[in-house]
Amino acid sequence: MSVVLAAIDNSAASRPVVAMATVLAPVLGATVEAVHVLEDGSETARGSAGAFGVPLRLVAGDPRAELASLIANDDVVAAAIGCRGLPGSHRAPGHLALDLADSTDKPLLVVPPEAPKPERLRKVLIAMEGTPSRPRRLQRALQVVANTGLGVAIVHVDTADSIPSFSDQVQHETDAYAHAFLARYCAGIEPSDFEVRIGEPHDEILKAAAAVGADIVALGWPRGAGPGHGGTAREVLRRNPLPTLLVAVG
Amino acid sequence: MSQPAPGSDGSLPGREPSLDAAWTVVREPFAAEHEAVNQALLALADGVIGASGTPLSDASGGGRRSVRANGVYTGAGSETRLLTGPVAFHAPVTIPEDAPLRRVLDLRTGVLFEDLTRGANAYSSARFSSLARPGTAVMRVTGIESAGLSALAPPTEDDVADAGMSGTVEWMRVRGVDGCIVAAGTNRRGVGGDGAPTVERFVAYDVDPSGTADAATSVRRARAAATLGFDHLLNEHRDAWARRWADADVEIDGDDELQLATRFALFHLIGTVGDSGEAAVGARGLTGPSYRGHVFWDADTFVLPFMAATHPPAARAMLEYRVRRLPEALVAARRAGRAGARFPWESAATGEDVTPTSARDRAGNEVRILTGQLEDHIVADVAWAASTYIDWTGDTQFARGPGLQLFVESARYWASRVRVERDGSAHIDGVIGPDEYHESVDDNAFTNVMARWNLRRALRALGEHGAPLDVDPSEQQRWRAVADGLVDGFDTATGIYEQFAGFERLEPLIIAEVAPRRPIAADLLLGAERVQGAQVVKQADVLMLHQLVPDETVPGSLEPNLHFYEPRTAHGSSLSPAIHASLFARTGEFERALAVLRIASVIDLDDLTGSTGGGLHIATMGGLWQALAFGFAGLRARDAVLQVDPRLPPEWRALDVRVRFRGSRLRVRVEQSGFRVDADAPVALEAGGATLVFGPGTREFPHDTTQWNTPT
Numbered sequence: 011m012s013v014v015l016a017a018i019d020n021s022a023a024s025r026p027v028v029a030m031a032t033v034l035a036p037v038l039g040a041t042v043e044a045v046h047v048l049e050d051g052s053e054t055a056r057g058s059a060g061a062f063g064v065p066l067r068l069v070a071g072d073p074r075a076e077l078a079s080l081i082a083n084d085d086v087v088a089a090a091i092g093c094r095g096l097p098g099s100h101r102a103p104g105h106l107a108l109d110l111a112d113s114t115d116k117p118l119l120v121v122p123p124e125a126p127k128p129e130r131l132r133k134v135l136i137a138m139e140g141t142p143s144r145p146r147r148l149q150r151a152l153q154v155v156a157n158t159g160l161g162v163a164i165v166h167v168d169t170a171d172s173i174p175s176f177s178d179q180v181q182h183e184t185d186a187y188a189h190a191f192l193a194r195y196c197a198g199i200e201p202s203d204f205e206v207r208i209g210e211p212h213d214e215i216l217k218a219a220a221a222v223g224a225d226i227v228a229l230g231w232p233r234g235a236g237p238g239h240g241g242t243a244r245e246v247l248r249r250n251p252l253p254t255l256l257v258a259v260g
Numbered sequence: 261m262s263q264p265a266p267g268s269d270g271s272l273p274g275r276e277p278s279l280d281a282a283w284t285v286v287r288e289p290f291a292a293e294h295e296a297v298n299q300a301l302l303a304l305a306d307g308v309i310g311a312s313g314t315p316l317s318d319a320s321g322g323g324r325r326s327v328r329a330n331g332v333y334t335g336a337g338s339e340t341r342l343l344t345g346p347v348a349f350h351a352p353v354t355i356p357e358d359a360p361l362r363r364v365l366d367l368r369t370g371v372l373f374e375d376l377t378r379g380a381n382a383y384s385s386a387r388f389s390s391l392a393r394p395g396t397a398v399m400r401v402t403g404i405e406s407a408g409l410s411a412l413a414p415p416t417e418d419d420v421a422d423a424g425m426s427g428t429v430e431w432m433r434v435r436g437v438d439g440c441i442v443a444a445g446t447n448r449r450g451v452g453g454d455g456a457p458t459v460e461r462f463v464a465y466d467v468d469p470s471g472t473a474d475a476a477t478s479v480r481r482a483r484a485a486a487t488l489g490f491d492h493l494l495n496e497h498r499d500a501w502a503r504r505w506a507d508a509d510v511e512i513d514g515d516d517e518l519q520l521a522t523r524f525a526l527f528h529l530i531g532t533v534g535d536s537g538e539a540a541v542g543a544r545g546l547t548g549p550s551y552r553g554h555v556f557w558d559a560d561t562f563v564l565p566f567m568a569a570t571h572p573p574a575a576r577a578m579l580e581y582r583v584r585r586l587p588e589a590l591v592a593a594r595r596a597g598r599a600g601a602r603f604p605w606e607s608a609a610t611g612e613d614v615t616p617t618s619a620r621d622r623a624g625n626e627v628r629i630l631t632g633q634l635e636d637h638i639v640a641d642v643a644w645a646a647s648t649y650i651d652w653t654g655d656t657q658f659a660r661g662p663g664l665q666l667f668v669e670s671a672r673y674w675a676s677r678v679r680v681e682r683d684g685s686a687h688i689d690g691v692i693g694p695d696e697y698h699e700s701v702d703d704n705a706f707t708n709v710m711a712r713w714n715l716r717r718a719l720r721a722l723g724e725h726g727a728p729l730d731v732d733p734s735e736q737q738r739w740r741a742v743a744d745g746l747v748d749g750f751d752t753a754t755g756i757y758e759q760f761a762g763f764e765r766l767e768p769l770i771i772a773e774v775a776p777r778r779p780i781a782a783d784l785l786l787g788a789e790r791v792q793g794a795q796v797v798k799q800a801d802v803l804m805l806h807q808l809v810p811d812e813t814v815p816g817s818l819e820p821n822l823h824f825y826e827p828r829t830a831h832g833s834s835l836s837p838a839i840h841a842s843l844f845a846r847t848g849e850f851e852r853a854l855a856v857l858r859i860a861s862v863i864d865l866d867d868l869t870g871s872t873g874g875g876l877h878i879a880t881m882g883g884l885w886q887a888l889a890f891g892f893a894g895l896r897a898r899d900a901v902l903q904v905d906p907r908l909p910p911e912w913r914a915l916d917v918r919v920r921f922r923g924s925r926l927r928v929r930v931e932q933s934g935f936r937v938d939a940d941a942p943v944a945l946e947a948g949g950a951t952l953v954f955g956p957g958t959r960e961f962p963h964d965t966t967q968w969n970t971p972t
Binding site for chain 1: 292293294295296297324338543548549550551552554556615616618619620621622623624627629631696776777778779780781783784785831832833834835863867868869870871872873874875877
C-alpha cells in the first residue's frame with residue numbers, strides 16, 4: 011500500500027500537516043501515516059494524528075536522518091512536513107524541510123501553520139519561473155500530478171532577464187505564446203488555467219495561486235544545487251499561505 | 261534563363277530526401293518538447309490547404325496535427341478563427357520519445373520526408389500538398405501494414421459534420437459558421453522494391469468559405485488523383501515548384517545560413533497564398549492556429565509585394581479578398597460617420613472588424629485593445645497594396661476596375677477623416693500608427709503621409725483611367741486640397757519627421773541604451789504607461805514611409821530619420837528587423853543591416869518569439885524578401901519602369917534575385933564587380949543612371965561605369 015508520510019513535530023503546526031496529508035493521500039492512491047521524531051514531548055503530535063485517525067509512529071534519533079530514511083521506503087510516495095512554527099510568521103522555512111527536499115526525489119508537501127484544509131484537493135498550481143529553456147522543473151511537477159485527477163493550473167513568470175523579444179499584437183500574443191508553451195512543455199495536459207506573468211517570480215506565483223483558486227502550489231526544487239539556488243521556492247515557502255509541493259529536480 | 265537544377269546532388273528529388281543543405285530543413289530526432297515548433301516549420305501548404313508537419317503519428321505528444329484551409333473560418337466576431345479540416349497525413353506508426361525520427365523538408369520540391377530509421381517499427385514516407393493541383397494531399401509510406409487503415413483522420417479542433425464512403429473512397433466534412441471543408445481520400449496498397457508493404461494515399465480537399473462544399477466533387481478528384489498515381493502527381497508537383505522557384509528564388513553567395521533561411525521563408529510564402537479566387541492571408545498563414553487566421557495590414561504591405569513581384573496571380577487573389585469586402589468597408593465607414601471605405605484592422609470571413617476589444621497581456625494585465633478603432637492606416641495600406649500590384653504587373657484591367665474603386669473609396673475615407681484648419685492645414689486626430697506603443701495620437705506622420713499618398717494616387721488613377729460618374733471635379737479638388745494640406749511633421753532644420761504631434765516632448769528614453777538587449781518587447785519591460793510617455797518606438801513608423809512610399813518623403817531624409825529613430829526602436833514587433841535591414845542596406849550601413857537581417861531570418865527557425873509553435877510569422881518572411889529585393893538588390897517598381905540600384909555587403913560574393921516585372925521574367929545578379937540583368941522579354945529598366953528598354957537579353961552594369969553601391 012502506498013503511503014503519504016506526515017512528518018510532524020510537537021508544535022501547533024503539526025495539525026495542518028496531518029490534515030493536508032489526508033487530502034493529498036487520496037489523489038495519490040495512498041494512506042497516511044504520521045511520524046514524530048521525539049525531541050521535546052509528543053502530546054501535541056499525538057493529538058494531531060489522533061484528530062484525523064492517522065497512525066502515529068514515534069522514533070528517536072536525528073530528525074533529518076530518521077525522516078529521510080523513512081521517506082526512502084518504497085511504499086512512501088510523498089511526504090508532508092510543516093514549516094514556520096506559528097501562523098502569521100514569515101520566518102524562513104526550517105532547515106529540516108529544505109534538508110528533506112534535498113535528500114529525496116519524492117514530492118514533499120510543505121504545509122504552513124495557517125494552511126486551510128480543503129475538503130479535498132481540486133486544483134494545483136504548477137509554477138515555472140524564468141525562461142522556457144529551463145522546463146525540467148515544470149515537467150517534473152507535471153509528471154507528479156498528471157495522473158492524480160487534480161485540476162492543473164500553470165503559471166509561467168518572466169523576469170526582466172527573460173522578457174520576450176517580441177510582442178506583436180497584444181490581443182493575440184498571449185494566446186499564441188500560451189499555445190506554443192503548452193504544446194512544448196505540457197503535452198497531454200489540458201490545464202484549467204494558464205497564467206503568464208512578468209515580475210518577481212514568488213510574488214507572481216502567489217498572486218496566480220490566489221487568482222486561480224489553487225489548493226496547493228507545486229514548484230520544482232533544484233535538489234542538491236546548494237544554498238544559492240532555489241531562491242524562488244524559498245520565498246514561496248516563506249510567504250505562501252497554501253501548502254507548497256516541492257518536486258525534486260536534478 | 262537558368263533554373264534551379266532539381267537533383268543537382270544526384271538524388272531523385274521528391275523520391276528521397278535531398279542532401280543539399282541550401283534547400284533542406286532537417287529535424288531529428290523526435291523530441292516532444294520541440295514538436296510544436298517543428299510541426300510549424302515543416303508545414304506543407306499549397307495555397308488552398310495547409311497541413312502541419314506533425315509526425316504521422318502524433319500520439320507521442322508535443323504537436324497536434326492539423327489542416328487549415330485558406331479563408332474558411334468558423335466562430336463569430338473576434339472569436340472567428342480558421343476552421344480545421346480532416347487530416348490526410350497520418351498513419352498508425354509508433355514514435356517513442358527520442359526515437360531516431362528524421363524529417364527532411366525539401367524546399368526545392370515541396371516534399372516532406374519522414375523516416376523512422378531503426379527498430380521494429382521502422383518506416384519511411386514522402387508527402388506533399390500539390391502545388392500543381394492545390395487542395396490535393398499525396399503520401400507514400402513504406403513499412404506499414406495498410407489493413408484497416410483509414411485515409412482520413414478527424415480534425416483535432418472541430419467536429420466532423422458528416423462522413424461516408426463512395427466505393428473505396430472515404431469522405432469527411434467539417435462545417436464552420438461560415439464555410440466548410442470536405443475531404444475525400446483513398447489508399448492504394450503495394451509492395452516496395454525491397455518487398456516492404458507500401459501505402460499510397462490520395463486525398464482531395466474542397467473548401468467553401470461561405471457554403472457547403474460538395475463531397476461528390478472531392479470523391480471524384482480523389483479518385484482521379486489515385487488513377488494518376490503517386491509518381492505522376494509528384495512529377496507535376498515538382499515541376500510546379502521548379503516554376504515558382506525560377507521566378508522567385510534568391511541566392512546569397514557568401515552566407516549559407518541566411519541562404520537557407522531565405523529559401524525557407526520563400527517556401528512558406530509561396531505555399532501560403534493561393535492564386536485563384538481570393539486569398540485571405542492570416543498572420544500565421546496556414547501553419548498554425550495563432551492569431552486565428554485574422555488578416556492584418558502585414559498581408560497587404562509585407563506579403564503582397566513578394567507575390568506581386570514573383571507570382572502576380574497570388575497578389576491579385578490577395579487583392580480580391582479586399583475587393584470582395586469593400587461593401588462591408590463602405591458600411592464600416594458610414595457607421596463611423598465617414599465617407600468611403602474603412603477596412604478593418606483585423607479581418608476574417610465577412611470583412612467586419614474582428615479585432616478583440618480587450619485582452620490579457622503577457623504580464624497578466626487586462627488591457628483595452630484600441631487598434632480596431634484607431635489603426636486607420638490600414639485603409640491606405642490596402643490602397644498601397646493595389647498600387648504595388650499595378651506597378652509590378654501593369655494589370656490595366658484591375659487598374660481600371662477594382663483597383664480604381666479601391667483608390668477612390670480609400671481616398672474618400674481620408675478626405676472625410678481629416679480635420680481642416682482655417683489655414684488649409686489638414687490633420688488626422690486620434691490614431692495609432694505602426695508604433696502601437698503610442699495610442700490615440702494626433703498627426704501620426706505615417707498615417708498622414710500614407711493618407712496624402714493615397715489621395716494623390718487616387719487622383720492619378722482618375723487621370724489615367726477617367727473618373728467614374730460619381731466622382732465629380734469638385735470632389736477631386738477637395739482631395740487635392742486635403743493632400744496638399746496634410747501636415748507631416750517634417751522639420752526642415754533637423755531633417756526629422758516628428759512621429760506624431762508631441763513626440764519630441766516625450767521622455768527621451770533611448771531604448772538602445774537602457775534595454776538589456778534588443779529586440780525586446782519594451783511595453784513589457786517598462787510598462788505600457790511608461791513607453792506611452794517616452795520616445796520608445798515599437799517598430800518602424802516614420803521609417804515605414806521610406807520603405808513604402810519613398811517618393812512621398814523629403815529627398816535625403818532617410819539617413820537622418822534612420823539614425824534618429826532606430827536607437828529609439830525596441831523592435832518589439834517581429835516586423836521591425838527586416839524593415840530596418842532594408843533601410844540600412846539603402847544607406848550602405850551593411851554591418852547594421854546584416855545584424856537585423858539575420859534576426860529577421862531566424863525568427864521562426866530559432867523560435868525567437870517563443871510562439872512559433874502557433875504558426876509561422878508569414879509577414880516577417882515577406883519582410884525578409886523585401887529587405888533582400890528592395891533593400892540590397894535595390895529593386896523598385898516605379899510605374900512602368902523597374903529601378904535597379906543595388907547595395908552589396910562586402911561579406912557577400914553575390915546576390916541573385918529573380919522577379920517578374922510587367923510580363924518579363926528578370927534575374928538580377930549583383931556581384932562586387934557590378935551587376936547584370938537578364939530579361940526574357942522587353943523591359944524598361946532604370947539602372948546605372950540611365951533608363952533603357954531591352955530584352956530578351958542581358959545587360960551588364962560594371963562597377964566602374966556606374967554609381968551603384970553608393971549610398972543615397
